[in-house]
Amino acid sequence: DAGVIQSPRHEVTEMGQEVTLRCKPISGHNSLFWYRQTMMRGLELLIYFNNNVPIDDSGMPEDRFSAKMPNASFSTLKIQPSEPRDSAVYFCASSLRVTGANVLTFGAGSRLTVL
Amino acid sequence: KQEVTQIPAALSVPEGENLVLNCSFTDSAIYNLQWFRQDPGKGLTSLLLIQSSQREQTSGRLNASLDKSSGRSTLYIAASQPGDSATYLCAVSLYYGGATNKLIFGTGTLLAVQP
Numbered sequence: 001d002a003g004v005i006q007s008p009r010h011e012v013t014e015m016g017q018e019v020t021l022r023c024k025p026i027s028g029h030n031s032l033f034w035y036r037q038t039m040m041r042g043l044e045l046l047i048y049f050n051n052n053v054p055i056d057d058s059g060m061p062e063d064r065f066s067a068k069m070p071n072a073s074f075s076t077l078k079i080q081p082s083e084p085r086d087s088a089v090y091f092c093a094s095s096l097r098v099t100g101a102n103v104l105t106f107g108a109g110s111r112l113t114v115l
Numbered sequence: 116k117q118e119v120t121q122i123p124a125a126l127s128v129p130e131g132e133n134l135v136l137n138c139s140f141t142d143s144a145i146y147n148l149q150w151f152r153q154d155p156g157k158g159l160t161s162l163l164l165i166q167s168s169q170r171e172q173t174s175g176r177l178n179a180s181l182d183k184s185s186g187r188s189t190l191y192i193a194a195s196q197p198g199d200s201a202t203y204l205c206a207v208s209l210y211y212g213g214a215t216n217k218l219i220f221g222t223g224t225l226l227a228v229q230p
Contacts, residue, residue, distance in 0.1 A: 004158075033218075043204070043220035056217065091158055103149070104218065106158035 004107035006092050012113045018080040021110045024073055025094030033104065034067055034077050035091040043091070049075065082114045117142045119207055119221035127227040128195055136190040136224045138205035143183045146208040149218070150179050150190050153202045162203075163190070195228045202226070 005024040013019055025032050033048040047057040052069045060067070064083070069075040079086055089111050093104040118141045128134050138148070147166045151159040163172045163179040165188070171180040178191040188205055202225050206218040 042222050043206075045217060045219075048217065093159075103161050103164060104159075106160070108156075108158045 004092055004094050004105050006090075006107035006110050008110055009108065010111045010113075012115065013082055014115050015083055016081045017114075018078065019082045019086075019112060019114075021077040021090050021092075021112070023075045023077070023092030023107060025075070025092070026105055027073065029094035029096050029105075030072070031095045032069060032075050033093040033095075034075070035093065035106075036088045037091060037109070038088045046077070046090075079112075082112075084114045087112055087114050117145075117207060117209060117219045119205060119219050121203075121205060121221040121224050123224060124222065125225040125227075127229060129229050130195060130197060132195050132228075133191070133193050134195055134226070136192070136203050136205075136226070138188040138190070138221050140186045140188075140207050140219075143186055144209075145183065148179075148181055148188050149206050149208070150177075150188075151204045151206060153204060153223070155201075159204065192226075195226075197228045197230045200226055200228050 004026055007022045030051050034046040035043050036046055037043045044059055046059045047067045048055055049069045065079055067077045089109045091106050091109045093106040095104045120139050122137045145167055147164055149164045150162045152162050153159045163174055165172045165179055165181040167183055176193040181188045202223045204220050204223045206220045209217045
């Protein structure tokens with residue numbers, strides 16, 4: 001398996017533009033997570049899905065952020081409109097949720113810069 | 116609110132030295148604790164996972180311990196090598212309505228092993 005695949009790896013955009021980040025989880029995994037990493041706040045969970053259903057979106061900073069998972073092999077995180085404070089590395093991770101240990105596999109991240 | 120702290124924030128050691136990284140958490144009601152490694156510009160790689168009922172886990176030169184009652188975990192790296200240079204993060208997994216995948220990350224320790 002190629003692991004968790006994220007795109008784009010780098011995105012530079014101007015304030016006010018729409019940004020869409022994409023994630024393909026590991027085949028067979030039924031949980032998917034979006035994290036944001038900044039120097040100031042570290043890694044923060046934004047939202048996570050179980051079997052394509054959003055379970056906890058309490059980490060989504062505001063209405064400008066939205067996430068979807070239309071099927072088991074694809075998820076998007078959208079920011080509209082983007083602001084400079086959204087600049088961060090956004091990670092997607094997936095896992096197989098079973099009783100006991102749940103080990104997450106992270107993608108390489110999407111580095112977003114909003115000018 | 117669960118808070119996870121890691122000390123020290125940065126550490127530089129000569130090759131071959133044994134070292135200990137520390138992680139503390141404020142709420143002992145955790146499901147498990149994981150240690151991750153993050154290389155610059157890359158995602159996170161899970162190193163060790165300790166269930167709340169366990170005291171330690173070992174993998175090669177790595178040993179992680181967990182003292183849930185005191186809210187502490189340590190990651191011991193034996194005979195450090197330059198290839199161990201990375202940021203090490205600990206994360207606690209919270210009970211959440213039967214789902215145990217919600218990870219709260221620490222701030223990380225940046226390790227540099229000098230050849």
